[in-house]
Amino acid sequence: MLSKCKAAVRAPQRAVQCVRQTPIAISSIPHRASLAPYHLGHRHTSSLPPRSPELTTLTPKHIAQLRTLLPHPSSVISTLDDSAAPDDLIPFNRDWMGKYEGRSGVVVRPISTEEVSKVIKWCAENGVGVVPQGGNTGLVGGSTPIHDELILSLSSLTRIRSFDPLSGILIAESGLILEQIDTFLSKQSPSFIFPLDLGAKGSCQIGGNVATNAGGLRLLRYGSLRGSVLGLEVVLPDGKIWDGLSGLRKDNTGYDLKQLFIGSEGSIGIITAISILCPRRPTTHNVALFSLPSYEACLSVFAETKTHLGEILSAFEMFDRTSYEAVKKHGGARRVFEEGNEGEFYCLVETGGSNAEHDSEKLTRLFESLISSSSILDGVLAQDTTQSASLWQIRELCPESLSKAGKAYKYDLSVPVEKMYSLVEKMRERLRDVGMLRDDGSGKVKSVAGFGHMGDGNLHLNVVATEFSDEVQSAIEPFVYELVAQNNGSISAEHGLGSMKAPYISYSQSSTSIELMRRIKKMFDPKGIMNPYKFIT
Amino acid sequence: MLSKCKAAVRAPQRAVQCVRQTPIAISSIPHRASLAPYHLGHRHTSSLPPRSPELTTLTPKHIAQLRTLLPHPSSVISTLDDSAAPDDLIPFNRDWMGKYEGRSGVVVRPISTEEVSKVIKWCAENGVGVVPQGGNTGLVGGSTPIHDELILSLSSLTRIRSFDPLSGILIAESGLILEQIDTFLSKQSPSFIFPLDLGAKGSCQIGGNVATNAGGLRLLRYGSLRGSVLGLEVVLPDGKIWDGLSGLRKDNTGYDLKQLFIGSEGSIGIITAISILCPRRPTTHNVALFSLPSYEACLSVFAETKTHLGEILSAFEMFDRTSYEAVKKHGGARRVFEEGNEGEFYCLVETGGSNAEHDSEKLTRLFESLISSSSILDGVLAQDTTQSASLWQIRELCPESLSKAGKAYKYDLSVPVEKMYSLVEKMRERLRDVGMLRDDGSGKVKSVAGFGHMGDGNLHLNVVATEFSDEVQSAIEPFVYELVAQNNGSISAEHGLGSMKAPYISYSQSSTSIELMRRIKKMFDPKGIMNPYKFIT
The missing domain is CATH 3.30.70.2740 (Alpha-Beta Plaits)
Structure with a gap:
């Protein structure tokens, strides 16, 4: 952490000013679930795919069978046997934005991989459509039912199975919330960091993160989950458990099956546990926020930043004035820059390194260069972790604040x-x-x-x-x-695709790609019970 | 590059000495092809899988048909129509180690993706087994025929289709030799580096590298090809061309099909072009070599190195005394350390950063720490790029020198x-x-x-x-x-698996995994014409 703002980075008119030592007060990020009250959204019934006649309509008799598979009393809740009122199922049937809503009558919450396997085997035998659901924080309607599919919630699979403090390899169950893992690592092994971070970290579950190949805020530095995830445990559409929980960084023995499941959105199996390589946590951090006049300026600052910060650059995020105004109005953020210095664009730069003095020097050179090239209107540099978090929150609050607007x-x-x-x-x-x-x-x-x-x-x-x-x-x-x-x-x-973008896949994928994907889906899930009507249809 | 060896890193008895300003003379790495004279290897006929009766035996008539598909005169060479003598086909039938040898009577060398497509369509229609072959530098007998399969050499697909100097995205054909691409980048856009490096870089082809998911010397820093490769062009087993040459870092629209082809060893398609993200070339480099008494010392030096070098560490390689002796005897390497300081183990450390002074300071601290903990017997630090290359060559010559032994x-x-x-x-x-x-x-x-x-x-x-x-x-x-x-x-x-390890896959993969892989193979290649008898059988 930089101990003080260097005089050298100030310029006469456009100073790279210090953030006030009093941290910028921004209300902490509320969980997505609490942000969006469950008012009934607009249900686009006209554009919904029709219910498949191949899939079974559930009856009270089915619910009774499910109860024999999952003996724990709260593992099955259903409106079909009056163990739940319709309102109890709304948080499962509706997405956090209130945009997508299904009408499932049953939610099952298995407490182990074996229970997930039993449910899926039963669904396959009975032709029952299944929607796997993690934190239900997605944005494309992938984790809520379209019609009356059974909802399988992973939220009771919450064990950390192992963590190796030598290698940083973590094996954890799907229902763990991302923030819980971050907290676990900070406490148990602070020299490691989880390679994924998201605005929704307080609600999203890691199984869902992997099933949707979530990107997030640390991708620039740590790469995508396709590189960090070493192995998976998956319940296949016939109920069989695939134990692919490898702890190896390199393994060239056959097709890399886990890659099929990463980003598959529950269409060919349900991820029940992941093995992931946690990188070493950088020992030094800096966060700066710049105000800029134009997008061209953002591009030029991005290029200069890469040149000056090189290997310590860990994030480069952008938001525009409209987003920032929404965060100030609906997210509770105070003004960072003086009014005259507020620009049309804002860039957040984060560094992570191993030597505070070196990082500080690199940043100073960047600031000097930015000031001399007049690319920025103003800039602030966080003085401590609280201020760093405050600057990050402005960026992280963009999606929620715009939803409130x-x-x-x-x-x-x-x-x-x-x-x-x-x-x-x-x-x-x-x-x-x-x-x-x-x-x-x-x-x-x-x-x-x-x-x-x-x-x-x-x-x-x-x-x-x-x-x-x-x-x-x-x-x-x-x-x-x-x-x-x-x-x-x-x-x-x-x-991801979910139900929102499934109809539009041909804008990004060729007909040959789509045909191959359909064959893969069919090969894994010949009965079409897994997350039906979505993803690849 | 460090300008001089710091006095501070010397210790009274175990000095981290400078490499002599005269570079260590090690003969440059010969290409693999020239290292292994084509003497007849031991053909393990007893353990060979039997020839499949499903696959067609080629006749002169077939060769005539192939010539109509590939009009260029040197695109088809065959012993079946006497356009080639048996010796002409030996470099294609036998691997570089002289360990694996097939008896194919025909080699085709298409000059475009369309020609590859025509050949494969013809093979599919005629039930002809095909072995795709790149630089033939593999180590598991994956690129040579087992029996009389047609050999499809990619060596005439050598166009660089595009390079974007803004993003570093390169689109290139499969037959390009790795070193050619390195040279292209050094000349055209020296601020970028190819994310893969191998001892066999003078012979191996990038299509083969991707088809085998080659790891190599830069993996620690730049990650695996699964992250760097953005897209592929593949000729599928029915001859159809799959154009998946994406130039995007992030794309969550469906299954990530390219991952199936990366590391598939020609079993479900032939990679004809790749799109790859070249990272920025670090502007500063250092290479050090340590002599160590034991493997425990290697582990402790590895841990200390990660702590001190953090984000600038780009490689940590190890070789033992037996390997080093072979390199000195058969690779032409001169002694680096005094006899009394030669240890049982050697570790090569490389850094890549953006500020020479910072890197030098970090290295100095590492050296001080290693000397005070007595983990190393001796150490040298390269003073210029020639010396860096010389130290790297010791490590790179290990495989070849042991083959000569x-x-x-x-x-x-x-x-x-x-x-x-x-x-x-x-x-x-x-x-x-x-x-x-x-x-x-x-x-x-x-x-x-x-x-x-x-x-x-x-x-x-x-x-x-x-x-x-x-x-x-x-x-x-x-x-x-x-x-x-x-x-x-x-x-x-x-x-990879090739023919050498295909029978042993169950030591690393579960029966469920193998069953899934077989289904994938069958789905893509129902006739079993692609690289038969290998990989997944």
Whole structure:
């Protein structure tokens, strides 16, 4: 941690000022679940895929059978045998945004991999559709039912099976909440860090993170889960348990099966435990936030940052003025920069290294260079971990704050970094053209915001509307996907397909790819019981 | 580059001495192909899988058909129409070690992806077995035929299709030799580095590297190809071209199909081009070599190195005295340390950073710590790039030098790092017990050596024998695989399965895994024409 702000980094007019020693007061991030009260969302019934006649409709007799498989009394709750009221199932049937909602009558919560296996075997034998559910913090409707599928919640699989303090290899069950693991490591083995971090860390579960190949805030430094995850335990669609919990960094004996399950969104199996390599925690940290006049300035600061910080750069995040205003209004963030120095864009830079003095010198050189090139309007450097956390929270609060600002349509797009922000600009233009975005604020769309992981070319585009409606949606889609396809991008960089993007996969994947994916799905799940109507259909 | 050896790192008795300014003279690494003269190896006919009656025996008529598909005169060479003498096909039929040899009568060398597609479509229609071949530098008999399969050489696919100097994304065809790409980058865009490096870089082809998921010398810093490779172009077993040449760092739209092909060893398709993310080349480099008394000392130096060098550590390699003696005798390396300071083990440490002064300080602290803890016998630090290359060559020459020392049985094993060297010791014990390894050198086994990528827990175990024979082999196998299985390791960390390890996969994979792999193979290649008798059988 830098002990003081270097005089050398100040410039006469555009000072890289210190963050006040009183930490910036931002209310701590509420869990997603508590952010979104369970009001009934708009159910896009018109665009829902029809219920498959192949899948069994559950009856009280089925529930009785499930109870024999899972003897613990709270492992099965159902409206079919009156062990639950319809309201009890709403937190499972509806997503946190209130955008997706199914009508399942039963939630099962197995307490072991063997119980998951028993349930899935039973579902396969009885032709029952299953939705695996972790923290239900997804953004594409992947973890809630479409119709009346059985919901299998992983939330009772919460054991840390082992942690090796020599190698950093952690074996843990799927239902553990990401923050619990972070806390476990901080306490038990503070020299290691979990390679994944997300705004939803207080609610999301690690099994769901792996099943959706979550990206998040540490990807630039530690790479994707495809590299960190060493092995998996998976219950296959016939109920068989695949024990692939390897603890090896290198293993070239056959196809890397775990890669099929990472990011498979419950379509070919249910991840019940993961083996993951935790990297060494950097011993020194710095967080800086810059205010910038334009996206071009962001690009130039990004290039300069990579040059000066090299191997200690651990995150480079961007958010625009619209996002920042939402965080100030709905997230409780105080102003960081003086009004005259607030720009159209903000970049958060984090470093992680092993020598505080070296890191400080590298940062100082970066600041000097940024000031001399006039790329930034202003900049602040956190003085302690509390201030670092406060700066991070501004970025982390972007998605939630925009959801509080209205009904937020969320798109998670990947295009070459130099074209990233043009998607926001083109979306604004489009919505102005159709009269939904108006200068006087009277339109059905209140604002269009962009933020994201600039280091990975990953933009989160948010369209904040007054309502979730087919009209607004059809003004955005498929326009947004066409834009992405024109730029050879991905319509889902990290959020997955779920039910939201399943119909649009052809904007990012060729017909040959889709055909191969369908064959893989069919091979693993010939009865089509796993998370039906979503992902690959 | 450190400009001079710091006085501070010297200790009274065990000095970390400078490498002489005259670089250590080690002959440059010859290409593998030129190292191994094509003498006839021992053909383990007794253990060969029988020829499949399902696969077609080629006739001159077939060769004529192939010539209509590939009009370029040198694209088809065959003993069946006398366009080639049997000797012409030996470099394709036999591996570089002279250990594996098939009897194919035809080699095709398509010059484009479309031509590969035509050949494979024809093979599928005619039930012809195909062996895809890159640089033929593998160690497990994966790229040579077992019987009379058609050999499809990728060596004429050598175009660099594009390189983006902003993002570092390279799209290149499979037949390019690794060193050619390194040279291309050094000349065209020296701020980027190819994320893979291997001793065989002068001969191996990048398509083969990806098809075998090669690990190599840069894995510790840049991770595996599973992270660096962004996309692939693959000709599928029915001849269809799958264009998955994505240029995106993040894309969660469906199963990550490319992962199935990475490391698939030609069993489900032929990689014709790759899209790969080249990381930024560090601007500062250092290479040090330490002499150590024991493997325990290696472990302790490894731990200290990680602590002191943190984010700048880019490689940590180990080799034992037996390997080093072979390099001195057969690789032309001069002595680095004084005789009294030569130890039982050697560790090579490389750093890559962005600030020479910072790196130098970190190294100095490491040296001071190593000297005060008496972990090392001696150490040298390269003073310039020539000396760095010389130190690296000692490590890189280990495999070739041991092959020159006799008939080297090579095993590529992955176990937890603390148990890594015990495999070498147990193998010596075993071979002494059966009377093959004798103190007077009269046994059928001359020596047992170990070297490898300590940073990845990956040991290369070499048993140097007087001959390749069933007797020696059965003294080693399956003993060595049992040892690995007892330690929950992998019988192939980076070399793959090929024909050598295909029969032993169950030492590293469960029956459920093998069953899933067989189903995947069957799904992609129902006729079993792709690289038959190997990998997953």
